[in-house]
Amino acid sequence: MAERVIVIGAGIVGIQSAHALARRGLCVTVVERAPAPAMLCSRANAGVVSIGHAEAWAGPDAPRTLLRAALGRDPGIKVSRWADPALIRWGLDFLRNCSAEAHDANSARLTRLCLYSRDRLPVVAQEAGLSDLLRHDGALYLLPDRAAVEAWQHAHSQTSETGMSLLSPSEIVTKDPALAPIAARFAGALFSPHDSVGDCHRFATGLGAHLGTLDHVDLRYETELDHIEREGGRIIGIRAGGERIAADHVILATGVETPKLTRPLGFVPRIYPVKGYSGSWRLRDPARAPTLPYLDEAARLAVSSYSGILRITAMAEFAGGDDSLPEARLSVLKDYVARHFADLVDLEDVTFWTGSRPTTPASAPYLGRVRRFGNLWINAGHGALGWTASAGSAELLAKAITREERDCRDVSAQARWLDPL
Ligand SMILES: Cc1cc2nc3c(=O)[nH]c(=O)nc-3n(C[C@H](O)[C@H](O)[C@H](O)COP(=O)(O)OP(=O)(O)OC[C@H]3O[C@@H](n4cnc5c(N)ncnc54)[C@H](O)[C@@H]3O)c2cc1C
Numbered sequence: 097m098a099e100r101v102i103v104i105g106a107g108i109v110g111i112q113s114a115h116a117l118a119r120r121g122l123c124v125t126v127v128e129r130a131p132a133p134a135m136l137c138s139r140a141n142a143g144v145v146s147i148g149h150a151e152a153w154a155g156p157d158a159p160r161t162l163l164r165a166a167l168g169r170d171p172g173i174k175v176s177r178w179a180d181p182a183l184i185r186w187g188l189d190f191l192r193n194c195s196a197e198a199h200d201a202n203s204a205r206l207t208r209l210c211l212y213s214r215d216r217l218p219v220v221a222q223e224a225g226l227s228d229l230l231r232h233d234g235a236l237y238l239l240p241d242r243a244a245v246e247a248w249q250h251a252h253s254q255t256s257e258t259g260m261s262l263l264s265p266s267e268i269v270t271k272d273p274a275l276a277p278i279a280a281r282f283a284g285a286l287f288s289p290h291d292s293v294g295d296c297h298r299f300a301t302g303l304g305a306h307l308g309t310l311d312h313v314d315l316r317y318e319t320e321l322d323h324i325e326r327e328g329g330r331i332i333g334i335r336a337g338g339e340r341i342a343a344d345h346v347i348l349a350t351g352v353e354t355p356k357l358t359r360p361l362g363f364v365p366r367i368y369p370v371k372g373y374s375g376s377w378r379l380r381d382p383a384r385a386p387t388l389p390y391l392d393e394a395a396r397l398a399v400s401s402y403s404g405i406l407r408i409t410a411m412a413e414f415a416g417g418d419d420s421l422p423e424a425r426l427s428v429l430k431d432y433v434a435r436h437f438a439d440l441v442d443l444e445d446v447t448f449w450t451g452s453r454p455t456t457p458a459s460a461p462y463l464g465r466v467r468r469f470g471n472l473w474i475n476a477g478h479g480a481l482g483w484t485a486s487a488g489s490a491e492l493l494a495k496a497i498t499r500e501e502r503d504c505r506d507v508s509a510q511a512r513w514l515d516p517l
Pocket residue numbers: 104105106107108109110127128129130133134135136137138139140141142143144145146319320321322349350351352353357370371372373374409410450451452453454475476477478479480481482483484485
């Protein structure tokens with residue numbers, strides 16, 4: 097009989113995990129407390145499969161950036177809940193990851209995982225009939241001034257694995273004519289050829305629908321995990337929605353909720369909710385929208401278009417899981433659209449959203465087996481790159497569970513309680 101695996105969480109990471117296991121013939125049960133996949137952090141993100149941002153946040157410059165944020169002088173980073181003990185513990189771990197050595201090791205892990213994932217995503221899309229939701233034309237990272245251009249040139253004097261190249265303002269327009277009205281405001285851009293873009297929510301929903309057609313997959317929405325049952329050093333199943341479900345393996349793909357769920361088992365992953373915002377404006381004429389997603393590095397804000405909308409995302413706010421939509425934050429998004437895209441959208445036809453990135457101090461996710469249990473697995477903590485890294489994380493985890501040879505290694509954040517992949 098095929099092994100039985102329970103995946104807790106049907107965000108993009110959980111639904112990809114379920115797919116990677118189901119395609120190998122395992123019996124998969126997905127337990128999700130929301131009525132559908134991707135209703136939490138995977139709901140309305142920027143949708144960029146962002147190889148160009150596969151870099152750890154913690155590094156030698158990060159303490160200065162955080163100090164600037166603390167003084168309210170950074171447009172994209174805010175700290176609004178200082179006295180949060182979880183943030184203090186997370187912050188101390190973050191500082192430990194700020195050496196040049198730790199930054200390089202963490203960034204290398206992220207880059208490996210994201211490149212691997214980027215190659216997996218089209219395969220998953222094809223299997224589930226979702227290829228139309230993705231575009232694989234690269235992305236632009238717009239640089240505000242000469243100093244930013246020179247800093248990048250200095251940091252990348254050797255050829256980089258990510259294949260990024262520097263473009264002048266006129267070359268930006270050649271890449272994407274829709275950016276002609278704004279290109280001259282920038283000193284240049286990095287073009288990241290391996291980036292893709294697509295609607296993460298629609299992809300997760302589509303993958304869920306595909307899984308729903310398979311006899312060996314049981315999708316249980318509106319079902320909350322109560323607790324994980326163990327016997328000695330093994331997990332034997334879970335209780336969810338008042339029912340007991342037996343399992344040979346359990347995967348936690350529960351994003352920011354993971355620390356709360358594992359505390360009773362004696363370990364707490366360092367995952368902090370880092371809040372972000374998006375606004376999605378209906379496009380009057382999608383053919384005139386930018387085709388390449390771009391990140392405005394000065395404003396710390398991303399712009400993408402798909403599914404008939406123009407989406408602007410911004411902000412990394414340390415707010416302890418708060419999910420309010422304060423006007424002061426939304427006005428950043430509104431002002432940007434009014435300044436750059438007033439002729440493309442109806443300014444009043446907009447949906448705002450907030451989500452909390454499940455962020456580790458190392459930026460890489462926790463991916464692997466929990467040391468004290470032979471069959472409890474973690475796939476959580478993907479921070480700002482969960483959509484980017486989801487297909488690869490899922491594939492590597494499935495290979496580990498089925499004891500297949502893994503074609504990519506050393507991709508996880510390190511922790512005492514984890515056997516990392
Ligand atoms: C503004 C913004 C922009 C972003 N842009 C990008 C981008 O362009 N590219 C990119 O790669 N990433 C981006 N991200 C990050 C990305 O959205 C996240 O990394 C990703 O969504 C995390 O997915 P997840 O499945 O781990 O978590 P989630 O999507 O939060 O899923 C976790 C799931 O677990 C379920 N769950 C939790 N507890 C329980 C329980 N007890 N029982 C049952 N179910 C439970 C939840 O209901 C939820 O559905 C962005 C994030 C934000 C906020």
